[in-house]
Amino acid sequence: MSTIAPQFRLSRFIASLFDLIFWVLLIFSLVGLPIVFIILFYIKLPIINGQLMTPYLSMTWMADPSRTLPIVKNFIHTTIFRVMVFPGFGFAALLAAATIFVERKFLAKIQLRVGPLYCGKIEGILQLMGDGFKLMSKEIIIPAKADKPIFWMGPLLFVGAAGAFVSLIPVAPGWVVANPNVGLLAVFAVIGFFPIIAVLTAWAANSKWTFIGGLRALHQMVAFEIPLILSLLGVVILSGSLNLSQIVESQQHFWWITFVPIGAIVFFITIFAELERIPFDLPEAESEIVAGWLTEFSGMMYGLIQLGTYLKLYAFAGLFVVLFLGGWNGPMVWPPFPQDIITNGITIGPVTAKFPGLPLFDQQMLNGTLWFVIKTVGVILLILLPRGVFPRVRMDIALHTGWYKLIGLAFINIFIALGLLYAGVLGPGGLLQ
């Protein structure tokens, strides 16, 4: 006999199941439905596909998958989907989470370790989730003499600014959260927020280590922002546009990295300083200033900063791909969706299922996303690699690199771009126009 349930009887089990179902139905119909209707009375119901989304209608749709698909398709074209799911936060957070896991395994392989191994059975795939739950369950400690509102605001502002950065990156043709005509200027504006947030939180924490770390962050980011902006001007000159989508479209035949490689290298180096990654992780140098401007953060506040950092990493890698590596452009490898399924439906035995709005995304968009993700992951891996190879630099060497060497290289890059433009090799809008 089983030792787990020695008194087990099937009849009792079935009786208890029916009992459970009865009570669930009773409570749902007596309490649940009235509450739902009371709430719905005050909420404006959305109109999807020309129909008012009443609860009965939504249940009807849920029961019939062929009617659900148009609803999903309509939802995909709403703004909220773009912000929350695909080119926006959800997609970026998923890539960022994958980046953290890959970084840990990748670094472990360099250092002859195994990395996360046990959590989630398969190569520690759930380690990140475990870390997240740990951070959430930890107490948030705020220093007694801290400026509390600003201290609380710091991580939220950081994630907000990183999210704003993510929203400007075009992923596939037409798939971008915000597409202003001065997209690159908006990127520069968002990047300019990060040192302010670092200094604000560092000052608000009222600690010596955060103060030194905040000042270091300010110095470093300002020193590297100028070469960053100058290095991207070459691309603007060649493509003749500040709109990121148009810059991608101008690279249909040639990637800009082939014409302005110096600008790409300068931009790539400044990414490390902006992300505070080794070799430029001076604002968080643990052997000198504990954890720099992050010293006093604990629990989920630290978790939010980490989330923001990795969103920023994704956004910078995406920006590199958009500006230099041709964005979503690439050979068409995604198979076209078979049209006969939509017209004739699939016949399995006696049942014929018709899916009226089946292709949720068109072929162009899926192919573009695939190429964008492949290129972005490649750039992210290149950004992760130096952590296993380089030591930290010193503050004066970092500033010397930023103010002196990189700015000089960025100017050379601008002159190369101007020369290409005025020699008639390249015109605004691409090589062949």
Added chain:
Amino acid sequence: MTTQLPPGMHLETVDDKIMTLNVGPQHPGSGHMRLIIKVDGDYIVSCDPDPGYVHRGEEKMAEYRNYIQNIPHLERPVIHDSSNILYPYCLGVEELLGIEVPERAKYIRVIAAELNRCVYILYWLAIYGIFLGHSTMFMWPAGDRELFIDLLEAMSGARVTHAYLVPGGVRNDLPSNFEERCLRQVAYFEKRLKEYEDIFYQNPLLKARTEGSGILSRTDAIRLGTTGSVLRASGVDFDVRKKEPYDVYENLDFQTVVMKEGDSYARSRIPYLEMFESCRIIKDALKKMPKSGSVRTKLKPNPKGGNDEVYRRVESGRGAIGYYIVSNNRPEPYRVKISVGSFRNLICMPYLLKGEKLGNMPAVYWGLNYWPVEADR
């Protein structure tokens, strides 16, 4: 200020521009000590090391135990270098008690001391790497250290605190296949050492950061009484193994590594180059060692020293370790004074850090080959 301060205390007046930082004892870059650092912007104005957080009274404890009982606790200050810190004690007690050590035991002792030196230097190198932000240089030495720990485990039975050297020889003989295994692992380790050179010592960012920082001139190095790798990095050719050879070091083929620069880079490179010499010594000693024979002279139970005193020193991973032992016709020593390399190297830290940038602090501090637990004894 109206309140009266207690006698002996005074208020310190400092410039508004100067910030006082307490680096330690709970700072990730400090170790078991505290540095009171005053900074003006990014520059260090003054540095005041404050050791003593892990003082355990080893010298006093030694006065209450007899010569054999003293062995295990005297190696506790540097458990990573336990053979070397016991070595001068064993030499001194042998001189006090008049014990002859068998020839094979002398070679085994040298092998144990050199293996342990490599274990210590690898541990130090790991810490040096991670404090300069190079995480691969933390993982690689910490992993390769296992090679030597396994060898020492085969010799002595313990992985870290061996208590292998005893007055009169070593505790037990080598296992049967030790020579072959040791040569194989040392050959593999020499290959690995060359990879350290590529990833760490020839790294342009490391060179930019450490070359020319914290320069200790030759005269200052002698005047401040530094020892070990710090002294040799400043161009002084001094190694106790060469200048006052003990046991069989005079028969063995090795060189003293000396660099003239005296900066942080030289100080970090000397111990690394010494590991090559240690490998040479191990291979040479295995070749010249008598293949059989006694490894331990039998002592009388509870041996008494005469009315005598003795001072012996050896070269450890951090410099010269000296033991001054006084006996007064009793089984316990009357006084045991340990002079350790760590403490003597710490003395030059305020001189080196003054006027340096704050970012140079970890490089200078850990370049001094300082082990806080040993300095506090």
